[in-house]
Structures are given as C-alpha cells and as structure tokens.
Amino acid sequence: MLRLHPFQQDARLQGIVLEGHLRWVGDQLLLQFRLQGPQEELVCPSQTATPQRLDGLWQSTCLEAFFAVPGEPHYWEFNLSPSGDWNLYRLEEYRRGLRQEQGMGISAMSLEREVLGSAVQLKAEVALDLGETLRAEKTLEGSLTAVIEQKGVGCSFWALQHCGEEADFHRRESFTLGLQKEAPSA
Template sequence: MMEQTFLLQPFPSGQSLPNLKIIGRIERNANRLVIYYELVGDLKDIAIALPCDTPARKHELWQDTCLEFFLGIEKSDRYWEFNLSPSGHWNVYRFDGYREGMQEEIAFKMLPFKVASAADSSELVVEIELDKIVSKESAIELAITAVVKDKNGEVTYWALTHTGTEADFHRRDSFIIKL
C-alpha cells in the first residue's frame, strides 16, 4: 500500500481568505484509491451544501464548495477530473490533453462517498476502484484540489501547489502526488 498526507494551499490573491485548513491523506492499495479530506476551521462562514437523499451525477459542481482531484497516468496526456460535492452529488470528466476533449467518463455509473460534519470540521472520504480506467500496474499522478465558496459568494481555490499565474487545477505540473 502507498499512502501520502496532504495540505492544500489557497491560490495567492488579494482577497481575504477564510479561516480554514484543508488536510487529508491518499492511499492506493492495488487499484483501490482512497482519499480522505478534512476541512477544519470556521465553517460557519463557508457555504457547504447539506447531504441530499438522492446523490446524482451533476455538472458544474465547482461553482460551489467542491472537493476535487485530478488523476493522470504517468507519461500520458490523458487525465480525469473528479468532482465531489458535500451534498453527495458528483461527476467525473475525461480529458485527452490539457483542457482538450472533455467528456463525462461513462465508466463510472455512481461515485459513492461519505460526508460527516461537525461545528468546526467537515470530512469527506471517497473510495474508487480504478480498474475501470487504469491498470493496477500503471503509475498515476494526482492533484488534490478544492473550490471553497463562502456565504458572501466569494470563491477561493485550494491545491497542493499552484504552478501558474492564475488558479488552474488542470496544469499537469501540479499533479505532484505519485502513486
């Protein structure tokens, strides 16, 4: 099993940042990927969707608070974007190259994950069988990211690293976790 911890950093901008820390860990065991996110801080100021009874595949989840990760195969331009809303809604997109050929990844019919919230923390855990898109022999590269919207509608962008002059989670040089 391979495991790494992470701490997301906000994209440097002139706007005020929420009192928030986004931490977690990621594990790969054979071809099962588990990502554990934890948001810790002043969550009363963050717009976090409540869990819904019937989670579904939805578009544009990144317009609200959304936990994300990007997965690429080493030495390949192809990558996937996974969007996870605290509401339970989700989506997975496949790209042929940098922001090229975007389409829903139909290999996933559902993407179950668990969300637990308290006054000063919110946790999300997702487990994914990668066999649908990646062989267990393939080395993968990941970027862990988050979009955080506060109750005033201000949006901040969080990632392991920000390698450009604008927040851009699709940049392959930001896929810095190797498993």
C-alpha cells in the first residue's frame, strides 16, 4: 500500500495514517484504503445498511480516486464515504463538465471498522466496474486522495502527491499512478 500525505503538515494530524492501493484488472478498477486515527477525533459516519449514490460526500471524511486516459482531457472522480455511500463523476476537462458517470458502477464493496484501543481503523475495498467505457484502453493514470474530517479541526486534504500551492486533487500532474490493464486471473 502507498502512503497518502496531508497537504499541510499539522501536529493535530500526527495520529492519522492513510494508505491506499489501486489496480486495473480486466474491466475493474480495484481500490483499497486503510485509514487509522484517534477514535475520538475522526469523523467517520457509521456504515449504512443500503449504501446510496450521493453528492457532496467530499464535505466530510471521503476516500477518493481519480483516473484518466493519458493525453485525454476528460477524467473520472470516485468518492466513497465510510458509510458506504458513494458516487462516480466524469469531468470533460479540468474541473468542468461534471456529471454522474452512468456507464460505470460498483460491483463489490467491503468496509470494515475496528477499534484498536483509542484508535479506529477503517478498511475499504471496492471493485469499480468500468463497463464498456474503457474496454479498448490499455493504460490509465490515476491518483488516490482523501478528505479527512476531525472534530474541532475541520477537513484536511490527503494525496499521494500534492502539485500546487493549494490542495487540488483535480490537477492532472498529480495523477502519478501508471496503471496497466492486467488480465483477470482464471
């Protein structure tokens, strides 16, 4: 797993560890996240029995992935709340033309929450079905990001790499993960 880093270093973030992994296998993008932090401080909505596709998840703790075809202006943004609620958007170019992506969706999701003393650990695994949309492609570029909300602190912005003077997950130069399509195992 790769470690994500906060945009701004802050002593109040020292107890938080966030890691993620992203693979492209067949027609699925496989995401894994592990978030651990002080139970009394992290804002992590409880898991819902029936996760829904919702807007505005990034306004609180939200695990995210961005991916794109190299050289193409359009890209996708996936959002996952610790509650299991999610959404997937397509943007036509940098921060423009945002719409829900209807040709892709979640084919499997697992969320685990564990209390470890005074800490809470959240593990999330998601299989995102890319459908027909990217079937002909062989290479994608991507990024793993997150918004982490803490009580009394607000939101901090986490990414594998921050590429600007402000936290901005949409900057294409931060899509540093080169993803080669792997064949599904038999």
